[in-house]
Amino acid sequence: MDVFQLIQVVVLGPSLIFVGLQVLFQRRQAKNQVFVQGHELYYLLSRQYVDLLRESDEKPVLNDVWVNLDENRRRDLDKAQAASTWGAWSAMTAKEKNCYRYVRAAIEIFEQTFQLHKKGWIDDETWIKWRGWIVLGAQMRYFDYVLEDTKPRLVKSFVAELDSLLIGAQPPNRDGEATQSVSTCCPHMP
Helix, strand or coil, X not given: CCHHHHHXXXXXXXXXXXXXXXXXXXXXXXXXXXXXXXXXXXXXXXXXXXXXXXXXXXXXXXXHHHCCCCHHHHHHHHHHHHHCCCHHHHHCCHHHHHHHXXXXXXXXXXXXXXXXXXXXCCCHHHHHHHHHHHHHHCCCCCXXXXXXXXXXXXXXXXXXXXXHHHCCCCCECCCCCECCCCCCCCCCCC
C-alpha cells in the first residue's frame, strides 16, 4: 500500500463513519417524531371522545341514546330503514336525528382510534379499553341504523374489527375479562 492509498483510507474511513452516524441519528429522530405525532393524535381523539360524552350535559336529549326504543317506534324505523338507504334517518324526529349524529360521531372516533392502534400508536392494553367502549357504544339506541348507513364508507379493517367485536361480544370489565353478553348489532341487516 503506498502513501496515497493510506491517506485515502485515513480520510475516507472517518468520513464514512461520520455519514453512518448521521443516518442513524436522523432515523432515530424520525422515529421519535412519528411517536410524538401518534401520541398527539391519540390525545386529540381522547379529547374528542370526552367532549362527545360531555356534550350530553349540554344537550340532555342525547342521553336518550342509552334508553331502549319503544317497540312501535323501532318497528317504524326498521320499516323505513328497509324501504330505502338512510330510511330510518328520513323517518326520525329532530331529537332523534341529534342522537343519530351523536352515535355517528362516536363511531367516527372509534374508527380513528382503531387506525391509530393499527399503526402501533396505541398499545394493546389501551386498545382493549377502547374495544370495551365500542362494545358498550353498540348498545346505543341508533347504533344499528348508523352502522348500516355508514358501513360501506368505513375502513374495511375497522368493519372487520367491529364484526369480531359485536357478533356475540361481551363488554370487558376493568381487567379486560368478559362480563355480560350484548345483543348482535344490526338485526335487520342481511
